[in-house]
Amino acid sequence: MAEDYIKNIVKNARNAANKLRHMKPEDKTICLPILRDKLQSDKNNILLANRQDKENAAKLVQSGNLSASLFKRLDLEDGDKFDSMLQGITDIDNLPDPTGKITYACRLDEGLELYRVTCPVGVLLVIFEARPEVAVNITALALKSGNAAILKGGTESRLSLAALYSSIRSALAKTNIPPTAIQLVETREEISALLSQDKYIDLVIPRGSNSLVRHIQSNTRIPVLGHADGLCSVYVDKDADLQKAVRVVVDSKINYPAACNAAETLLIDRSILSTHFPTIANALAQAKVELHCDAEALSSLSNQENPYFKSCEEKDFDTEFLDLRIAVRTVDNVEEAIAHINEHGSKHTDAIVTENEETARSFMQGVDAAGVYWNASTRFADGFRYGFGAEVGVSTNKTHARGPVGLEGLVIYKYQLYGNGHIVSEFGESDQKKKYLHQRISMLEDKDA
Structure with a gap:
């Protein structure tokens, strides 16, 4: 060239x-x-x-x-x-x-x-x-x-x-x-x-x-x-509404699996493995999503023979699948979910499903990501959907x-200073020197950038 x-x-x-x-x-x-x-x-x-x-x-x-x-x-x-x-x-x-x-x-x-x-x-x-x-x-x-x-x-x-x-x-x-x-x-x-x-x-x-x-x-x-990975997670908390959990998890995964804001990891609170997870897992399987489950999650599905339920490998939790596969891990609580996301996630977008506001706020404050959602699909992470027109x-x-x-x-910014022959040497801490006013003033009139 x-x-x-x-x-x-x-x-x-x-x-x-x-x-x-x-x-x-x-x-x-x-x-x-x-x-x-x-x-x-x-x-x-x-x-x-x-x-x-x-x-x-x-x-x-x-x-x-x-x-x-x-x-x-x-x-x-x-x-x-x-x-x-x-x-x-x-x-x-x-x-x-x-x-x-x-x-x-x-x-x-x-x-x-x-x-x-x-x-x-x-x-x-x-x-x-x-x-x-x-x-x-x-x-x-x-x-x-x-x-x-x-x-x-x-x-x-x-x-x-x-x-x-x-x-x-x-x-x-x-x-x-x-x-x-x-x-x-x-x-x-x-x-x-x-x-x-x-x-x-x-x-x-x-x-x-x-x-x-x-x-x-x-x-x-x-x-x-930019971003190198779209390793997004959804955490289903012990206080999650089951119907909301199914809707959010399934949409996060299948709406457009090749997108960077599609969920790649599903975190399930241990206390709802028997009550919530089977329903969520079956909904994903019906959508032809492979679930790569840890031992506990897979065990909770042991009475169901389904070719979409598989054992995970540790690398699955660091993998951006970009297709109909999702890694599943069992966690004790929101703190463990946050720790997992901050360790394995890509700081893109992560969601929690819960009816507990305190838990949700803890998650949204603790997760280090560009987007943190409560009871909403990770697929909302998009400039058009945010009202930016496009991204x-x-x-x-x-x-x-x-x-x-x-x-x-x-856009970035520049600092514009409007003076009238002002010089720095006139300002200082002694009694003979001028002091800075540092008065906030109106920002009504736009300046030429």
């Missing part, structure tokens, strides 16, 4: 990001309805390309070179995925502009005022596998938040991405947004070269397998926002963004 080619990509992205910083909100978002309309009119061509990708990917699945979960994520005709992609653009368009918002204002002295103001991150490098609709999600979120984005999808979705990118470019051409605000790259060699461009790229957002994310984290100096990904980081990341995760 020619170094000049990569430099050209990142410099163009930086120039586009600098121009986006100065654009008014209405000038940035005017492209979103245009983009939606263009994608709608190009739907047949996009789906044709997607079918070709699926035909090629099916051969890779048969040969063992592509997982079934990645294949499922590739499908733009799965359910209402295409329409949801378009609706996401509208939802993002309807959200307020996240830039130029004052989050802190302080008067340091008369005529000396400090403001903390939200602003775009700059240039995003987004690397993802399988899901071609991510290109559209990122485009809408990046432009709304004033960021430029370089997109790299998986080779399995190459034709779908080319069709989507053609629509994106056509939409941008009808606006004042720089055409290089969104760029698509295609080869793995380009990823390695781009990961070295920390002078121009401000944030890397990987969406894909554990190996992909860890490779990126280990091979760049650029900050990385750039899910972050398990402990930096400026955590959990499903939408518009607010694509």
